[in-house]
Amino acid sequence: xxxxxxxxxxxxxRQPVDRTPVWLMRQAGRYLPEYRATRAVAGxxxxxxxxxELACEVTLQPLRRFDLDxxxxxxxxxxxxxxxxxxxxxxxxxxxxxxxPVRNAADIARLAVPDMETELRYVMDAVRLIRRELGGKVxxxxxxxxxxxxxxxMVEGGGSDNFARxxxxxxxxxxxxxxxxxxxxxxxxxxLAAQRAAGAQALMVFDTWGGMLSPHLGKGNAPYLEELxxxxxxxxxxxxxxxxxxxxxxxxxxxxxxxxxDPSTLYASPDAIRRExxxxxxxxxxxxxxxxxxxxxxxxxxxxxxxxxxVDAVHEFSARSQP
Amino acid sequence: xxxxxxxxxxxxxRQPVDRTPVWLMRQAGRYLPEYRATRAVAGxxxxxxxxxELACEVTLQPLRRFDLDxxxxxxxxxxxxxxxxxxxxxxxxxxxxxxxPVRNAADIARLAVPDMETELRYVMDAVRLIRRELGGKVxxxxxxxxxxxxxxxMVEGGGSDNFARxxxxxxxxxxxxxxxxxxxxxxxxxxLAAQRAAGAQALMVFDTWGGMLSPHLGKGNAPYLEELxxxxxxxxxxxxxxxxxxxxxxxxxxxxxxxxxDPSTLYASPDAIRRExxxxxxxxxxxxxxxxxxxxxxxxxxxxxxxxxxVDAVHEFSARSQP
Numbered sequence: 001x002x003x004x005x006x007x008x009x010x011x012x013x014r015q016p017v018d019r020t021p022v023w024l025m026r027q028a029g030r031y032l033p034e035y036r037a038t039r040a041v042a043g044x045x046x047x048x049x050x051x052x053e054l055a056c057e058v059t060l061q062p063l064r065r066f067d068l069d070x071x072x073x074x075x076x077x078x079x080x081x082x083x084x085x086x087x088x089x090x091x092x093x094x095x096x097x098x099x100x101p102v103r104n105a106a107d108i109a110r111l112a113v114p115d116m117e118t119e120l121r122y123v124m125d126a127v128r129l130i131r132r133e134l135g136g137k138v139x140x141x142x143x144x145x146x147x148x149x150x151x152x153x154m155v156e157g158g159g160s161d162n163f164a165r166x167x168x169x170x171x172x173x174x175x176x177x178x179x180x181x182x183x184x185x186x187x188x189x190x191x192l193a194a195q196r197a198a199g200a201q202a203l204m205v206f207d208t209w210g211g212m213l214s215p216h217l218g219k220g221n222a223p224y225l226e227e228l229x230x231x232x233x234x235x236x237x238x239x240x241x242x243x244x245x246x247x248x249x250x251x252x253x254x255x256x257x258x259x260x261x262d263p264s265t266l267y268a269s270p271d272a273i274r275r276e277x278x279x280x281x282x283x284x285x286x287x288x289x290x291x292x293x294x295x296x297x298x299x300x301x302x303x304x305x306x307x308x309x310x311v312d313a314v315h316e317f318s319a320r321s322q323p
Numbered sequence: 324x325x326x327x328x329x330x331x332x333x334x335x336x337r338q339p340v341d342r343t344p345v346w347l348m349r350q351a352g353r354y355l356p357e358y359r360a361t362r363a364v365a366g367x368x369x370x371x372x373x374x375x376e377l378a379c380e381v382t383l384q385p386l387r388r389f390d391l392d393x394x395x396x397x398x399x400x401x402x403x404x405x406x407x408x409x410x411x412x413x414x415x416x417x418x419x420x421x422x423x424p425v426r427n428a429a430d431i432a433r434l435a436v437p438d439m440e441t442e443l444r445y446v447m448d449a450v451r452l453i454r455r456e457l458g459g460k461v462x463x464x465x466x467x468x469x470x471x472x473x474x475x476x477m478v479e480g481g482g483s484d485n486f487a488r489x490x491x492x493x494x495x496x497x498x499x500x501x502x503x504x505x506x507x508x509x510x511x512x513x514x515l516a517a518q519r520a521a522g523a524q525a526l527m528v529f530d531t532w533g534g535m536l537s538p539h540l541g542k543g544n545a546p547y548l549e550e551l552x553x554x555x556x557x558x559x560x561x562x563x564x565x566x567x568x569x570x571x572x573x574x575x576x577x578x579x580x581x582x583x584x585d586p587s588t589l590y591a592s593p594d595a596i597r598r599e600x601x602x603x604x605x606x607x608x609x610x611x612x613x614x615x616x617x618x619x620x621x622x623x624x625x626x627x628x629x630x631x632x633x634v635d636a637v638h639e640f641s642a643r644s645q646p
Contacts, residue, residue: 162622167587171595214563214585223546223564240537241546262537267487268494276494299485 005138008070008202012234012256014289020281020318021069022311023141026297027062028074032304034061045090046082049075052125059130063138065304066311070138070202071130073195075123077145077206080187081154083114094158101157103165105176113187116194123191124198131199142200144192146207147185148218151177154184163212204237229254239295244284257284258291261310266302270309277313292318328461331393331525335557335579337612343604343641344392345634346464349620350385351397355627357384368413369405372398375448382453386461388627389634393461393525394453396518398446400468400529403510404477406437417481424480426488428499436510439517446514447521454522465523467515469530470508471541474500477507486535527560552577562618567607580607581614584633589625593632600636615641 003009007021029035038058042048049055059074078096082088087099102108114120130140145153153159155166155177169177192203210218225247228236235256238247247257265276277292284290292314298307326332330344352358361381365371372378382397401419405411410422425431437443453463468476476482478489492500515526533541548570551559558579561570570580588599600615607613615637621630 162587162619164587164590164622164624167585168590168595171588171591171599211564215566215569241534243538246538262490264485264487264490265494267491269491272491272494296485299487301487 003136003139003201005069008139008141008291011289011291012202014253014256016288018319019315020284020290020292022292022314023068023070023072024062024294024298024307024311025072026299027066027068027072027307028058029298030300031298031302031307032061032065045076046088049079050122052122052129055122055126056129056133059126059140060133062307063134066308067315068138068311070141071134072141072204073123073127073130073143073200075126075143077143077149077208078153079120079123080114080144080184080191081150083119084111084154084187086154096153097158098154102154102180104169105173105179108176108180108183111180111183113183113190116190120191120194124194127195127198127200139201140199141202141204142192142195142198143204143206144188144195146205146210147181147188148210148213149206149208150184150188151180152209154180163209205233225250235289235291237293241295244280244290248284248289253289256289256291258293260293260295263294263296263298263302266298266306266310270306273306273309274313274317277310278317281314281317326459326462326524328392331462331464331614334612334614335525337576337579339611341642342638343607343613343615345615345637346391346393346395347385347617347621347630347634348395349622350389350391350395350630351381352621353623354621354625354630355384355388368399369411372402373445375445375452378445378449379452379456382449382463383456385630386457389631390638391461391634393464394457395464395527396446396450396453396466396523398449398466400466400472400531401476402443402446403437403467403507403514404473406442407434407477407510409477419476420481421477425477425503427492428496428502431499431503431506434503434506436506436513439513443514443517447517450518450521450523462524463522464525464527465515465518465521466527466529467511467518469528469533470504470511471533471536472529472531473507473511474503475532477503486532528556548573558612558614560616564618567603567613571607571612576612579612579614581616583616583618586617586619586621586625589621589629589633593629596629596632597636597640600633601640604637604640 007017007019010017011021035058038054039048042051042054048058055074059071062068063071078088081098086101089097091097102111117124127140127142134140152163152166155169156163196203225236229251233255235258236251237258238260240260240262244257244260261276261280265273330340330342333340334344358381361377362371365374365377371381378397382394385391386394401411404421409424412420414420425434440447450465457463475486475489478492479486519526548559552574556578558581559574560581561583563583563585567580567583584599584603588596
């Protein structure tokens with residue numbers, strides 16, 4: 001099946017494109033009334049994520065509304081620990097929760113890499129179904145949380161203001177944390193490989209919590225662009241606290257740059273949104289290697305019509321400025 | 324009255340000291356049982372902050388327990404907007420709330436610089452009383468929120484995940500936001516000058532939310548150390564996402580550096596705390612200009628005995644390493 005719109009893949013390969021490709025983190029989500037309707041049918045977030053037909057439906061919803069250049073698998077970054085037996089749930093307004101967090105070396109020793117085609121089959125089934133339903137219209141992005149981010153959630157049992165438990169573990173029993181990171185890393189590699197085999201055409205690793213580490217304990221993002229550009233990834237997502245011009249010059253053309261409009265821009269007027277889109281495109285400048293995105297995901301209280309203004313402005317302004 | 328311990332002031336002046344001075348953000352706070360007892364007497368957080376005798380009492384409590392090199396006024400960064408009539412309260416577990424946030428140009432036009440010796444007299448009375456009670460033992464630090472941080476809270480009406488309202492205002496009516504920043508800046512200057520006149524021997528500006536801005540809208544911290552070093556401040560506080568060695572070399576000896584132990588280190592064992600204190604001191608290296616602190620405040624669930632380990636380790640290791 002031929003891919004009709006390959007802007008995203010070309011941009012990640014740093015090849016010329018006719019318009020800057022654009023997709024948005026959480027483009028399938030609660031800001032869309034049709035998402036909320038499907039979510040109500042599913043009964044719970046995990047009910048939605050583990051049902052390939054419904055996950056496919058919500059993945060495709062934003063593409064029916066907006067001229068987006070990619071679909072992204074509807075799922076959650078915490079499916080791997082859930083498949084490891086930690087018992088994932090989402091309480092309303094509370095974020096993710098694990099019924100059985102891992103707290104010590106004994107808990108960690110019991111963990112094993114999940115089988116991708118049985119314990120995580122629902123993800124691979126969703127990838128296969130979405131690929132079929134997309135019919136080559138745009139590429140499908142698969143994803144995983146980073147090993148460190150998954151380890152944080154697994155040790156804390158959910159989100160955290162200060163990551164007290166995982167930081168105490170890092171200082172008091174670094175060998176145990178390394179074993180945890182090893183089994184999670186193996187799982188992430190297997191998970192992304194399985195998504196690729198099932199049909200995902202691009203893969204993204206979300207390192208939500210890497211930025212809270214000290215330099216001697218690990219890596220964030222904006223302070224570490226040079227190191228991350230050498231990681232082997234084709235592209236690097238950055239948020240709005242760094243300018244695209246800086247990110248581009250600091251990574252020296254070795255990777256594509258994805259980002260980085262502040263999502264709160266969507267609370268401003270359409271005129272301001274268009275102005276900020278243009279500023280973001282100008283900040284990257286001419287030449288290949290830019291994938292337009294937000295610096296963080298869309299929020300439930302955002303106006304879908306403002307999202308349309310953003311997507312259309314990316315194409316309008318970048319088409320003008322192509323050579 | 325002679326100051327018996329002037330390590331803090333000497334370090335900020337980048338003069339040699341016999342041991343690295345140490346104080347801790349939120350050293351007067353809920354992790355101390357004696358604080359919780361005084362807070363219960365006061366009835367509410369604002370009841371405590373607006374009562375000079377009780378504010379003095381909780382300011383002095385950590386100095387009775389630990390060998391700290393400075394006291395910091397017990398107060399809140401939001402006293403200025405409260406004095407402007409916004410109606411500050413703290414709901415349990417909810418953080419600060421304003422009854423009357425400012426949302427538009429009309430709200431902003433009604434704001435005026437508060438009178439420091441009437442509307443904020445309780446703060447100045449607390450400063451005078453604490454100075455008297457300290458009897459020259461250690462210097463007293465006064466403080467204010469930064470104009471931008473205060474403006475964020477005033478527009479949002481409290482804390483925020485995404486600062487939707489203030490960012491929309493910045494994009495849709497920048498002139499109104501500038502007027503807000505002007506009146507708040509004037510107030511902050513008057514507030515700090517009044518604290519100095521009342522006896523504060525050092526002044527700190529907390530820019531809690533500056534880091535969430537795009538480079539073209541404003542300033543964060545770690546990415547902007549060079550610019551901040553030219554601000555006229557004697558010292559710069561940094562968090563643990565930048566190393567002290569980096570912060571020191573990037574600011575070229577123009578300012579003292581305050582920081583930067585990750586407060587979550589206090590959840591680890593005493594051995595690990597001592598190791599991390601030593602690493603932090605080593606990261607700054609020899610020579611004057613270091614004020615030891617955390618990169619963020621203490622949390623209510625921290626163990627006072629671990630705080631003692633930290634404070635004592637700073638003095639022990641830095642005394643050894645002085646020439």
